Amino acid sequence: MRIDAISNKTARWIFNYLTNYEGKYSIIAPYLGMSVLDLGCGFAGKGLIPFLQEGATYVGVDVNQDALNRLRSRYPEYVFYCLDLDRDPLPDSLAGVSSSSIVLLAVIEHLKNPDFILDQCRSLMNDSTRLVITTPTGTGDLISRAFERMWGNPNALNARPHLRSFSKNTLDFLCKAHGLVCRHYQRLGWHRQNQLAIYTKTSALALLRNKK
Secondary structure: OOOOOOOHHHHHHHHHHHEEEEEEEEHHHOOOOOOOOOEEEHHHHHHHHHHHOOOOOOEEEEEHHHHHHHHHHHOOOOEEEEOOOOOOOOOOOOOOOOOEEOOOOOHHHHHHHHHHHHHHHHHHOOOOEEEEEEEOOOOHHHHHHHHHHHHHHOOOOOOOOOOOOOHHHHHHEEEEEEEEOEEEEEEEEOOOEEEEEEEEEEEEHHHHHOOO
């Protein structure tokens, strides 16, 4: 049951305080590089884009057309696609693009089939591409679910609920199945309720060793 006495504006302030979005973006920024593919950019994109390096290219993908229209209006210099990450293949035009980073910020916990998008991410990565993932810890997942039960998600239109939560081990296990290895990990937030993991492609030599 929602608590209607609390306004959407107040709920948004509480939500942002608990999730510490601005602080999260500043920590992520050094990993972005000069060519960024942002998957699930609808809400996070408007916060992430100001942290891009000058001259960086940016491609955003999201299922929410209204959110993308707002981003296109505010940032006409960047490219945006409306796709469902659970079922729609990424555009063929991205195949020839060498991204310095592929970003999944607070996205993977909402997906029914994260293997579908991770497989595509792996195919787009070169040896230096960083896959940047943030997702709530178990504590953060409980906070988000409790918040949404009371007030909904004030920051997203037609927001999808959390379908799963990840520990570092379960996230590493999922990514390892797609030939990805964790290069950096840290917890974020006032109660360490969020986590950041940076993945790169596993070397060809390591893949051969894993198959033996």
